[in-house]
Each structure stands twice: as C-alpha cells, then as structure tokens.
Amino acid sequence: MSQTPKTFEEWWVGSHYRRFVQREGVPLYEDSYLENLATLPLADWERRGGKAAYTRLGDQEINNLQIVEIPPRGELKPERHMYEAVMYVMSGSGATTIWQEGESKRTVEWSEGALIAIPLNAWHQEFNSSADKPCRIFFGTNMAQVINLYHNLDFVFNNPFVFKERYSCAMERDYTERAKHWNKRLFETNFIADIRNFALDAWEERGTRTSIMRLYMGNASSQIHILEVGEGTYVTAHRHFAGAHVIQIAGQGYELLFMPGDELNPQKRRKVPIGPYGAVAPRLNEFHQHFNTGKGPFRQLAFKGWGYTPTTITSRGEYDPTGAARSDNPYASAFKLRYDKEDLSIREEYYRELEKNGVSLRLEPIDQGPG
Numbered sequence: 001m002s003q004t005p006k007t008f009e010e011w012w013v014g015s016h017y018r019r020f021v022q023r024e025g026v027p028l029y030e031d032s033y034l035e036n037l038a039t040l041p042l043a044d045w046e047r048r049g050g051k052a053a054y055t056r057l058g059d060q061e062i063n064n065l066q067i068v069e070i071p072p073r074g075e076l077k078p079e080r081h082m083y084e085a086v087m088y089v090m091s092g093s094g095a096t097t098i099w100q101e102g103e104s105k106r107t108v109e110w111s112e113g114a115l116i117a118i119p120l121n122a123w124h125q126e127f128n129s130s131a132d133k134p135c136r137i138f139f140g141t142n143m144a145q146v147i148n149l150y151h152n153l154d155f156v157f158n159n160p161f162v163f164k165e166r167y168s169c170a171m172e173r174d175y176t177e178r179a180k181h182w183n184k185r186l187f188e189t190n191f192i193a194d195i196r197n198f199a200l201d202a203w204e205e206r207g208t209r210t211s212i213m214r215l216y217m218g219n220a221s222s223q224i225h226i227l228e229v230g231e232g233t234y235v236t237a238h239r240h241f242a243g244a245h246v247i248q249i250a251g252q253g254y255e256l257l258f259m260p261g262d263e264l265n266p267q268k269r270r271k272v273p274i275g276p277y278g279a280v281a282p283r284l285n286e287f288h289q290h291f292n293t294g295k296g297p298f299r300q301l302a303f304k305g306w307g308y309t310p311t312t313i314t315s316r317g318e319y320d321p322t323g324a325a326r327s328d329n330p331y332a333s334a335f336k337l338r339y340d341k342e343d344l345s346i347r348e349e350y351y352r353e354l355e356k357n358g359v360s361l362r363l364e365p366i367d368q369g370p371g
C-alpha cells in the first residue's frame with residue numbers, strides 16, 4: 001500500500017517545469033528579483049551545449065527566463081519548441097540562424113543590446129563569433145506554462161507541426177528592413193540591433209519624462225515593451241498578475257517590493273538595487289516600484305504573457321491603503337498606489353538617494369508604468 005503523502009507537493013501532480021529543469025542539470029533561480037543576469041552562476045548544459053540556468057520568478061510558472069552562455073567560437077545545438085521566445089544579448093557577439101521546413105533560412109548577427117524574435121516552433125541555432133570572449137544571452141519565454149500544460153517533452157521539443165503564419169509572417173516582416181511603426185507606441189519588428197538606444201515614443205499622459213514602445217515580434221501573442229523613466233523621477237507602485245518580467249537594460253536605481261498591507265510600513269518594504277541586467281518579476285499582487293537615481297534616463301525591457309494589456313491599459317484601478325474604495329473598474333487587475341496616497345517616507349528616501357548621487361532634478365513621479 002502506498003504511503004500517505006506528507007508534504008504539499010506530494011498531494012499534487014508535480015510541476016513538470018521543475019522536473020524539466022532538474023533534467024537539464026542546471027540551476028533554477030526563484031524569488032521575485034535577481035540582481036544581475038549577466039553574472040548569475042550557470043552550469044554546463046548538455047542538451048544544447050554551453051552553460052545555462054532557468055528562473056521561476058514571482059512564484060509562478062507561466063513565463064520564465066532561460067539564461068545561456070556560449071564559449072568563444074562555440075555554438076549551441078539547434079532546437080525548436082512549442083513555446084514563444086524572444087532573445088536578448090547581454091554580452092558578446094554572434095549570430096542566430098532561423099529556419100523552418102520548406103522555407104528559406106535566415107541568419108541574424110547580433111551583439112550586446114540586440115533583441116530577436118524566435119518564431120513559434122521554428123528551428124534556431126546560436127553561434128558565438130568571438131575567438132576569445134564568451135557571449136551571454138537570455139530568452140524570455142512561456143516555456144514553463146507550455147511544459148506544464150502539455151506534460152510531454154516530445155510534444156514541446158519534437159513537434160513536426162509547421163506554423164506557416166508565424167514563420168512566414170516573421171520572415172516577410174524581415175529581420176532588418178521592413179519593420180513597421182504601426183502607430184504611436186506600437187512597433188512591429190523581429191529584430192532590434194540595440195534596444196538601449198532604440199527610439200521610443202513619448203508618453204505624455206505619464207509625464208514629459210517617460211517614453212515607451214510596445215513591440216509586436218514574431219507574430220506572437222507574448223507582449224513586450226521598452227519603458228524609459230527620466231532622470232530625477234520614479235514610477236508609482238502598482239501590482240497585477242504574476243508573470244510579468246522587467247529587465248533593466250540601462251541606468252541605475254532601486255526597486256521597492258511589498259505586499260498589500262505593508263505599504264505604510266518601511267520595515268516591510270523590500271529595497272533592492274537595480275542596474276543592468278537586474279530582473280524583477282513580482283509575485284501575484286506584490287507591489288513594485290521603479291526609482292531612477294542615476295544621471296540620465298533608465299530603461300527597462302518588459303515581457304509578459306497574453307492578456308495583461310487590456311487590464312493595465314483600460315484600468316484606472318487605484319489602491320487606497322486606508323481601505324477605502326479600491327477601484328472604479330471591477331475588472332481591473334492592475335492597481336496602482338496613487339502618488340497622493342503614498343507613504344511620505346518613500347519619497348523622502350528617494351530624495352536622499354538623489355542627493356547622494358548628486359542628481360538635483362526632482363520632478364513629479366510618473367503616475368503608473370505599464371507591466
């Protein structure tokens with residue numbers, strides 16, 4: 001007779017994503033913050049070569065990061081998969097070759113700052129073109145969700161289905177020339193050579209010092225954007241579903257993370273430094289707040305699953321720590337902590353940080369960042 005389960009995990013079907021990462025033989029990083037993806041310890045990765053690690057940030061298994069390092073002149077083995085992926089280059093230079101049965105092959109060259117879409121289930125292979133330097137990249141994916149959902153690695157990594165509308169559309173849009181600025185703040189492309197200096201559109205509604213570009217890449221449903229926060233300002237706290245990832249790509253500052261109910265208690269607010277390539281992926285309803293304390297703007301790359309935008313864009317949900325009316329939109333999932341409801345010590349601490357860094361500009365904070 002089988003024994004009575006004693007732990008929570010034993011009562012449930014285990015996480016196939018966790019099991020998969022174990023099988024890969026590389027580290028799995030948890031929490032809702034990682035200080036630097038560029039220096040995170042990785043382990044040898046037999047399946048594709050190079051070194052790798054995975055994340056399970058924000059206590060969720062929808063979106064995750066796969067961090068990869070390729071040795072000098074090294075290459076990864078080709079793969080294809082039934083999850084969406086965008087690739088970002090943190091250091092080094094190389095190339096990715098992308099192909100799909102019956103269609104033309106494409107090779108995209110990249111270096112630090114590049115963002116590349118990998119069309120769904122298309123083959124891709126990465127190469128390091130340097131003779132003496134490793135390169136480090138990460139993939140933002142919904143791998144965790146897909147592996148848990150289908151529960152079968154053969155289906156996920158060895159699936160013959162050909163998504164013509166994903167690959168062909170991506171190729172037609174091209175990886176270089178035919179990117180399209182559809183309208184203000186929405187850009188369709190499959191490749192940006194350096195997102196650290198890619199032109200964003202002003203977001204006047206959020207103040208004159210903030211800009212954004214939402215990116216539609218690889219005909220995918222994952223949502224991506226780049227947000228820039230000007231010197232001497234910060235984004236007011238907000239919270240939403242778990243799964244959204246923010247990766248700092250330029251500029252320095254700090255993040256505050258706290259759970260609802262703790263916003264008036266400085267001891268319970270977690271303060272962590274943020275600089276390239278720090279990552280923040282808040283837990284369900286965990287408030288998060290970005291503070292730019294450096295000279296010049298700071299920039300963040302965000303990726304999230306499907307379904308965030310309708311709520312974050314239309315929501316005017318506001319969180320009131322006094323417990324009064326919390327939202328005028330019953331469907332709102334993104335609540336922000338309004339500037340005038342914010343604990344004064346948050347602002348005072350920010351001003352002290354600015355003084356320490358010799359930044360004299362102090363402007364009204366941004367009402368709310370997306371994602």
Ligand SMILES: [Fe+2]
Pocket residue numbers: 238239240244288369370371
């Ligand atoms: Fe957010």
